[in-house]
Amino acid sequence: FGDIFGGGGRRGGQQRHDAPMRGGDLECTVEISLEESAFGCEKEVKFPRTEKCSSCNGKGAKNPQDVTTCTTCNGAGQVRYAQGFFSVQQPCPDCHGRGKTVKNPCNVCRGNGLVRENRKVKVTIPAGIDNGSTLRLTGEGEAGLNNGPNGDLFVHVAVKQHKVFTRKGKDLHCEVPINFITAALGGEVSVPTIDGKKVSLKVPEGTQTNQILRVREKGIKALRGITNGDLYCHIFVETPVKLTESQKNVLRQFADDSGGSDSHNPKSKSFFDTLKGLFTGE
The missing domain is CATH 2.10.230.10 (Heat shock protein DnaJ, cysteine-rich domain)
Incomplete structure (x- = not known):
């Protein structure tokens, strides 16, 4: 029966319960911006934890x-x-x-030797950290028992959604609207970067909506990387609105000069050719 109940033959008093015991671990979440995740920052987190009673020094009694x-x-x-x-x-x-x-128990902790306190610590967020990453702060968890060491604090990092950029790994993605003239003739547009500056993006002639143009090394440096990722610009060609009559006439003239040629609209030609093949079996 000793094997079943674990410890047959041992009498009360032989196994002591005053050995040092490590405190429990704690968890909390800190929110940061995409810029802060890219370049690093320092944040203060607040959380409740069990600490050694300062009045009795964790003894449970002043004497x-x-x-x-x-x-x-x-x-x-x-x-x-x-x-x-x-x-x-x-x-x-x-x-x-x-x-x-x-x-005579301590009147602060009532003889427990431990009290519940609100704790503030500063957390160093390293540059390049990604959403969902976890940082470990050794010794910032619950207080240990019988002079045992504290547990650890695990800080989960949540990166807030950005209005312009979306992060994928160490690359950044953003949507860049351009007018149809720049899309047709080509040119340059100014696009923002994560460091608050702007770069010139070359738009090739005949650029279409959903076409992706890359700006090298304007992404984020990986947490343990050396080089930056890239910035991928997703092009959106805007159709002009609220045209004047003269502007409409110019477009009508362009349509007449085109003569319905498919060479100016390759995607339309491909689309209608596909439809034709569906109905004719070609």
Whole structure:
């Protein structure tokens, strides 16, 4: 029966419960902007945790002589009762499993030696960190028992959605609207970058909506990388609105000069050729 109940032949008092025990780990979340994730920053986080009572220094009593070994369990924190062939182990009813009794408990922690406090710590966010990453702060968790070490604090990083950029790995993506004249004739447009500056983007002649143009090394440097990612610009060609009559006439003239040629609209030609093949079986 000793093998079944774990510890047959041991008497109360031989297994002590006053050994140092490590405190529990804690978790919290910190929100940062995309710019802060790109270049790094320092954030302050607030969280509640169990700390050693400063009034009694974690002893449970201001006078250390008031803390004595429990005479019922001899400091084991557990007592064993024999019931026929069976042996049942239970927490000590006098010290409630702590192995010690306090004659005059501390009026701050009431003899527990631990108190609940709100903690503030500064967290260094490294440049290049991505959404969902976790940082570990050693020793910032719950206080340990019997002078055991504190647990750790795990800080989960949440990067807020950006109004312009979307991050994929170390690359950035953004939508760049251009007018149909620049799309048709080519040219240059100014696009923003994550560092708050602007770069000139060359738009080739005949650029279409959803075409992607790349600006090298204008993305984000990976957490453990050397080079920056790239900036991918997703082109959106805007159709002009609120045209004047003279502007409409210019466009009508362009349509007449084109003579319905498919060479100016390759996607339209491809689309209608596909439809023709569906209905004719070609």
